[in-house]
Amino acid sequence: LSSEKLVRPGPKKLSVESPLEQAIGQEAVERYEGALQRLKAEEREAIIARVEMGYSFEELAEALGKPTPDAARKAAHRALVRLAEEMKRAAE
């Protein structure tokens, strides 16, 4: 037997990229997820519910225990700015 015949092909490389990673890149997704984890729980919930799940501000108010949709909107706004600042720190 030649040595060539004894060489087995390596394992097939598995694609483990999520659809989001395929769209914006693994680095950006990791920065996003990492920064999300560093937010306060309420901020994180506001981002996930509004940005990822598309909750209305009425639904968001209910989920966050805010008295009005406008209060929920302000909370989501603050969370979004905080998240961007956290992601900036991670990118530096």
Added chain:
Amino acid sequence: VPQNERLIDDLADAILDASPVDWAAAESSSDETAQLVVRQLRVLAAVADLHRVDPKVADAPGMWSHLRLVERIGRGAFGEVYRAWDTRLDREVALKLLPADRSPGIGQRLQSSTKGDCSPKCDIPTSSASTA
């Protein structure tokens, strides 16, 4: 500085409202420090857009503790099964999520993000992760 803060506030509002943004103009109208935040807001706008318009992205609910969910490979009365990547073991696993009282997907993502680590205290009827 107030101009930068106003720009960032306007961009955050646009993301929350799914309004179109001229990102090149936004970056060029801010100073160097604010530009870095604007770039991250641009990433967040893309995350929001993709969740709105791409069902593949919307159906892949991100991280579950140390498992990165890649795609849903099955769903039924038994719950949902996802292909996932275990970031601790550095290998692919299958993650089965049993039905919860709350709507699947949304509640799971919110709770797993809040709790971070899934333990016996975790009040989500969860997850059995096994090798794929």
